[in-house]
Amino acid sequence: NAGVTQTPKFRILKIGQSMTLQCTQDMNHNYMYWYRQDPGMGLKLIYYSVGAGITDKGEVPNGYNVSRSTTEDFPLRLELAAPSQTSVYFCASSYDRDNSPLHFGNGTRLTVT
Amino acid sequence: GESVGLHLPTLSVQEGDNSIINCAYSNSASDYFIWYKQESGKGPQFIIDIRSNMDKRQGQRVTVLLNKTVKHLSLQIAATQPGDSAVYFCAETHYSGSARQLTFGSGTQLTVLP
Numbered sequence: 663n664a665g666v667t668q669t670p671k672f673r674i675l676k677i678g679q680s681m682t683l684q685c686t687q688d689m690n691h692n693y694m695y696w697y698r699q700d701p702g703m704g705l706k707l708i709y710y711s712v713g714a715g716i717t718d719k720g721e722v723p724n725g726y727n728v729s730r731s732t733t734e735d736f737p738l739r740l741e742l743a744a745p746s747q748t749s750v751y752f753c754a755s756s757y758d759r760d761n762s763p764l765h766f767g768n769g770t771r772l773t774v775t
Numbered sequence: 776g777e778s779v780g781l782h783l784p785t786l787s788v789q790e791g792d793n794s795i796i797n798c799a800y801s802n803s804a805s806d807y808f809i810w811y812k813q814e815s816g817k818g819p820q821f822i823i824d825i826r827s828n829m830d831k832r833q834g835q836r837v838t839v840l841l842n843k844t845v846k847h848l849s850l851q852i853a854a855t856q857p858g859d860s861a862v863y864f865c866a867e868t869h870y871s872g873s874a875r876q877l878t879f880g881s882g883t884q885l886t887v888l889p
Contacts, residue, residue, distance in 0.1 A: 666818070702784075702881060702882070703881050703882075704864055704866075704878075704879030704880050704881050704882060705819070705864075705866075705877070705879045706879075707876055707877070710876070720876065721876075752818050752819070754818075759870075760807075763809060763821040763824060764809075764819075764821070764877065765821070766818030766819045766820070767818050768816070768817050768818050769816075769817070769818050
């Protein structure tokens, strides 16, 4: 099993550019999440999804969009990149809501200049 | 607002000694807590979890203690090894809408000295 796979691993964007961070999992998990991690900080929830076709905002959703057309994929879209979005982005998934831990990908390091 | 915090940002221990990493939380509604380990360049890795109806849980070389009275939990690592060097995060979970959400602390950097 590959688990949670994120691409790309690194990316540099200019202010105002757009990009999509890809996330896919092969564990047939219903729940998927996007977090961002700023230097020396914990993770903050951006968006989450409880199943295909269902998404909801987390703690810091502004400037981002998501979609969940399949169980496996949960892409994160940045429409107009800003320096404040420079961060490491982690995708995670879990089997259910209550009784299973989150499995994380290895992250995408994004720099906006 | 609610927060999850760690007492010490860094911790250095001798190889073979026991490590104790502490975490304070403030959300009284939190009922599920998780410890994650994060190595450089990788995502957080699940270590151990504990529910609020327990005060202790043991895994392989790790023990989590929960004190609900003072809203404090700790992670104990027995016989610390070089491979244990990493950042350790505690996270509290609560329910928001239809999904469980994790609130992470800022992390403690554990360094194992030879």
